[in-house]
Each structure stands twice: as C-alpha cells, then as structure tokens.
Amino acid sequence: MPTRSFTDLYVEVQQFYARQMRQLDERKLEAYAETFTDDAEFGHTPGREPARTRAGIVADLREFHKKFENDPVQRRHWFNMIDLEPQDDGSMRSTCYALVVTTRTAGAPTIAPSCVVNDVIVRGEDGNLLLKSRRVDHDQPF
Amino acid sequence: MPTRSFTDLYVEVQQFYARQMRQLDERKLEAYAETFTDDAEFGHTPGREPARTRAGIVADLREFHKKFENDPVQRRHWFNMIDLEPQDDGSMRSTCYALVVTTRTAGAPTIAPSCVVNDVIVRGEDGNLLLKSRRVDHDQPF
Amino acid sequence: MPTRSFTDLYVEVQQFYARQMRQLDERKLEAYAETFTDDAEFGHTPGREPARTRAGIVADLREFHKKFENDPVQRRHWFNMIDLEPQDDGSMRSTCYALVVTTRTAGAPTIAPSCVVNDVIVRGEDGNLLLKSRRVDHDQPF
Numbered sequence: 001m002p003t004r005s006f007t008d009l010y011v012e013v014q015q016f017y018a019r020q021m022r023q024l025d026e027r028k029l030e031a032y033a034e035t036f037t038d039d040a041e042f043g044h045t046p047g048r049e050p051a052r053t054r055a056g057i058v059a060d061l062r063e064f065h066k067k068f069e070n071d072p073v074q075r076r077h078w079f080n081m082i083d084l085e086p087q088d089d090g091s092m093r094s095t096c097y098a099l100v101v102t103t104r105t106a107g108a109p110t111i112a113p114s115c116v117v118n119d120v121i122v123r124g125e126d127g128n129l130l131l132k133s134r135r136v137d138h139d140q141p142f
Numbered sequence: 143m144p145t146r147s148f149t150d151l152y153v154e155v156q157q158f159y160a161r162q163m164r165q166l167d168e169r170k171l172e173a174y175a176e177t178f179t180d181d182a183e184f185g186h187t188p189g190r191e192p193a194r195t196r197a198g199i200v201a202d203l204r205e206f207h208k209k210f211e212n213d214p215v216q217r218r219h220w221f222n223m224i225d226l227e228p229q230d231d232g233s234m235r236s237t238c239y240a241l242v243v244t245t246r247t248a249g250a251p252t253i254a255p256s257c258v259v260n261d262v263i264v265r266g267e268d269g270n271l272l273l274k275s276r277r278v279d280h281d282q283p284f
Numbered sequence: 285m286p287t288r289s290f291t292d293l294y295v296e297v298q299q300f301y302a303r304q305m306r307q308l309d310e311r312k313l314e315a316y317a318e319t320f321t322d323d324a325e326f327g328h329t330p331g332r333e334p335a336r337t338r339a340g341i342v343a344d345l346r347e348f349h350k351k352f353e354n355d356p357v358q359r360r361h362w363f364n365m366i367d368l369e370p371q372d373d374g375s376m377r378s379t380c381y382a383l384v385v386t387t388r389t390a391g392a393p394t395i396a397p398s399c400v401v402n403d404v405i406v407r408g409e410d411g412n413l414l415l416k417s418r419r420v421d422h423d424q425p426f
Contacts, residue, residue, distance in 0.1 A: 006295070007291055007292045008149045010299060011153065014224070015152060018224050021223060022237070074281040074282070074284045078223060078241075079222075079223065080363075080364055081301065081302040081361075081363065083303045083306060084299060099385065099393075101241065101253075103284070104282075109253065109254055111395055112392045113387070114360055139358040139360065139393070140387045140388075140393075147291075150291045154291075156294065160367040160379075163365060164365065164379070216423040218365075219365075220364055220365060243395075245423035248424075250394060251396055251397070251398045253395055
C-alpha cells in the first residue's frame with residue numbers, strides 16, 4: 001500500500017465524510033453503518049448508550065429515526081473545520097465541527113445542534129477508510 | 143496536460159467553488175457565467191426553466207436578482223460536503239450541499255434554502271475548470 | 285524547505301484554520317495569538333481598532349470576551365469557501381467566508397454574523413503557518 005501524504009489523507013477524509021453523511025441524510029442506514037468497522041462504537045447523543053457493531057448501529061438509527069415518522073424532515077449533516085491527526089499506528093484522529101440542517105415542508109430550516117465530532121478512522125482491508133469510533137459532543141447543554 | 147491525482151482534483155474543485163460563488167455573491171454575473179461552458183445548462187430554482195449558454199445565464203441571473211432591487215441583501219453561498227466522482231472521459235461529477243446565507247441591514251442572517259448541488263465539471267482549453275451543467279435541488283418542498 | 289504544491293498549501297490552510305479557530309472557541313487565547321506573527325495585525329470587528337502584536341491580540345480578546353462573562357456561550361467559528369492566492373514572496377492571501385455559531389444553554393444556536401475573512405499567511409521559522417494579518421469584514425451593515 002502506498003504511503004499517503006497528509007494532504008492525501010486530509011482530502012480522503014473530506015470525501016469520506018461527504019459520502020458517508022449523505023448516506024445518513026438519505027436514510028441509507030445500512031450503507032452508513034458499513035462505513036464503520038464491525039466492532040465500532042458510535043455515540044451520537046449525550047445520555048444515550050453508544051451503539052456497537054454495524055448491526056447495532058443500524059438498529060439504533062432505526063430507533064432514533066422513529067421520531068421523524070410523523071414529522072417529515074430532510075436533514076443535512078454539515079461537517080467542517082476538520083483537525084486531522086494521523087497516528088503512528090496508521091489510524092487517524094479527526095476532530096471537526098458539525099451542524100445539522102433540518103428542513104421541514106414549511107418555514108426556514110432549523111440549524112441545530114452545533115456539535116464537535118471526535119472520530120477514530122482506520123483503513124479497512126479493501127483500502128477504504130472506516131470509522132473505528134465516533135463520539136459526538138453537543139454544544140448544548142454545556 | 144499532466145495527470146492530476148484525486149487529491150489535486152478535489153482541492154481544485156474547492157478552490158473553483160470558492161471563487162465562483164464569491165463572484166455570484168458580489169453580483170459579478172458575467173464573471174460567474176464565464177465559469178460555465180458556452181453550451182452549459184444551469185437550473186438553480188425548481189419550476190424555473192434552466193438557463194442555457196453563458197449569455198442565457200447572465201440574462202437569467204439579471205432577471206432573478208431583480209427581486210432584490212428593493213430589498214438590499216448580501217448573499218453568501220456556502221458549498222460543502224463535496225462528493226467528487228471523476229469520470230472516464232475526464233469530466234467530474236460533483237455533488238455537494240449548499241446553504242444560502244442572506245444578510246439584511248437589520249436582524250440575524252437568514253440561512254435558507256438548504257440545497258443539493260449536482261455539477262458536471264469539465265476542463266476548458268486553457269486548463270481551467272468549467273461547469274458543463276449545474277442542477278440545484280432544493281430540500282423544500284420535498 | 286521543499287516546494288509545496290498548491291494542493292498541499294490549500295490543505296495546510298484548511299488544517300491551520302480548523303485548529304486555530306477551535307483554540308479561539310475553547311478560549312485558549314494565548315494559543316490563538318501564537319498563530320500570528322509577533323508583528324501581526326488583527327481586526328475582527330468594524331469600528332474597533334485592530335489589535336497588534338501577540339500580546340496585543342491576547343489583551344484585545346480578553347477585553348472582547350468580557351461581554352460573555354454573564355452570558356455563558358459556546359461559540360464555533362466556521363470558515364469555508366477558501367480562495368487561496370499564493371504570492372511570489374512565499375506568502376499567501378486567503379479570502380474565505382465565516383459564520384459564528386453561538387450556542388446558549390437554551391434555544392437554537394444563533395448563526396451570526398456572516399463575514400468575509402481576509403488573511404495574509406506566511407511561514408514561520410519552524411515551518412508552520414502564521415497569520416501576518418487578518419481583517420474580518422462583516423456583511424452587516426453593508
């Protein structure tokens with residue numbers, strides 16, 4: 001496997017986030033879960049037990065999305081301000097800002113919450129990036 | 143022409159969007175239109191016929207901006223979460239999220255609409271990127 | 285010092301902004317000031333005299349942040365749409381859009397003001413990027 005420069009890795013992470021989060025926003029929950037390692041941990045909401053394993057992530061997101069069943073929304077996750085720290089073991093720590101843009105059939109989009117995403121990213125056997133863990137810290141309450 | 147890496151292309155697209163959209167936000171409509179190929183198609187608003195050719199894009203945007211004549215605003219187009227797919231023919235498909243930030247003389251900026259931008263990007267004879275087509279999907283109504 | 289490609293520089297600036305602005309958002313004012321050259325000029329608010337030198341920047345920010353003493357907030361500075369222009373002397377001009385996301389203990393975050401950031405970036409003796417000057421233009425009033 002070729003050694004990648006910091007520049008290559010940084011762009012790869014931006015591309016990874018773009019596709020990954022659009023999959024979530026399009027409710028492709030299985031595709032989203034496949035961007036995690038099979039033993040991954042994903043904590044997206046404070047006070048809620050983190051989901052574990054791909055199957056666990058899908059089940060958790062199905063449960064989470066039930067609240068939109070009678071409240072049709074289009075959500076868009078914006079990630080930006082990526083601070084990437086490649087580690088000696090080949091993994092990467094990525095810390096970035098996130099905003100969730102939620103559009104309903106009427107009114108202006110709501111833009112909330114403001115979050116900080118803490119990811120550990122590894123490279124899978126096929127060479128693609130995978131999340132080993134994701135912890136989302138919410139700015140509210142603080 | 144040198145072969146460009148995915149990393150190079152991704153950054154080139156980010157730089158292209160930054161300058162292109164600032165031109166639009168500064169109402170440099172001719173400069174904005176020149177970022178399209180001469181036979182380009184640009185559909186920015188659902189239910190409105192796409193503009194075609196550079197001259198058509200300028201005319202369409204002049205018409206569109208009339209609504210701000212008695213409503214002075216500073217708009218800022220934010221593009222992010224770029225999912226870039228280089229194609230075999232040398233063109234690129236780019237799908238990204240967009241938000242329009244509109245500042246008026248009083249009050250907080252409005253941030254709407256939330257959109258998905260679907261671009262086909264080609265390289266012009268001078269080596270610069272050009273839009274072959276842009277279709278903007280709005281999240282509202284959905 | 286190796287010659288860096290435009291791609292490398294663009295990513296380096298993105299990484300620089302991400303870490304720099306998180307330091308400001310975490311109120312690490314000294315660390316933020318150290319991302320400027322010692323003779324830097326920093327104008328963040330129209331009508332307010334720009335701060336000069338690192339010590340001056342820290343003092344100015346301490347003063348500025350006093351307004352939050354009885355108004356606990358978590359701010360997040362979002363920079364995006366970076367238009368980067370490397371100069372012949374090795375410095376770079378960077379123009380980007382900025383939004384400040386402010387979360388309080390209750391209610392949705394406020395997203396204001398919308399700004400344009402005008403940076404002159406140089407490379408310090410240790411090889412890291414530093415701001416020679418930053419001028420923030422606010423969209424409101426315009």
